[in-house]
Amino acid sequence: xxxxxxxxxxxxxxxxxxxxxxxxxxxxxxxxxxxxxxxxxxxxxxxxxxxxxxxxxxxxxxxxxxxxxxxxxxxxxxxxxxxxxxxxxxxxxxxxxxxxxxxxxxxxxxxxxxxxxxxxxxxxx
Numbered sequence: 764x765x766x767x768x769x770x771x772x773x774x775x776x777x778x779x780x781x782x783x784x785x786x787x788x789x790x791x792x793x794x795x796x797x798x799x800x801x802x803x804x805x806x807x808x809x810x811x812x813x814x815x816x817x818x819x820x821x822x823x824x825x826x827x828x829x830x831x832x833x834x835x836x837x838x839x840x841x842x843x844x845x846x847x848x849x850x851x852x853x854x855x856x857x858x859x860x861x862x863x864x865x866x867x868x869x870x871x872x873x874x875x876x877x878x879x880x881x882x883x884x885x886x887x888x
Contacts, residue, residue, distance in 0.1 A: 766791060766792060766796060766799060766800070766801065767789050767790060767791035767801070767847065768789070768790045768791070768801035768802065768803070768812070769787065769788070769789050769840060769843070769844070770787070770788050770789075770790075770803065770812075771786065771787040771788075771840045771843070772785045772786055772787075785837065786835070786836070786837050787835065787836050787837075787838075787839070787840045787842070787843035788833055788834065788835045788836075788843065789833070789834045789835075789843050789844060789847045790812060790814060790831065790832075790833050791831070791832060791834075791847065792814075792829065792830070792831055793830035793831060793832045793851075793854070794828070794829055794830045795816075795829050798816050798817050798820050798829075799814075799815070799816065799817070799829065799831065800813075800814070800815060800816065800817040800818075801813065801814045801831070814831045815829065815831075816829055832850070834846050834847045834850060
């Protein structure tokens, strides 16, 4: 299973809404990310979502607890992931740092590792 598990429906009726989802849900562990697991499974009665501790965990100590949460949105998958991130940040006591200095807002630097000229200097130069 994936962490997080995202399930969504797509608009495909016309070119103006292509790629935008009508509804989206994201399911993720809220605690114990490394052992949490979610998956979409087939059952005799149809599809189902399974959440919990991964089957590779051989021992669970007494007093252990595990939480899973679900985020839903009726616009785009991107919006659902944004809400998902906000919820995790808020409930972990962290915040999203948005730099306000001149360098971070207007200047940038990168090395273009994918460009033709990168690591291919002009011979003799």
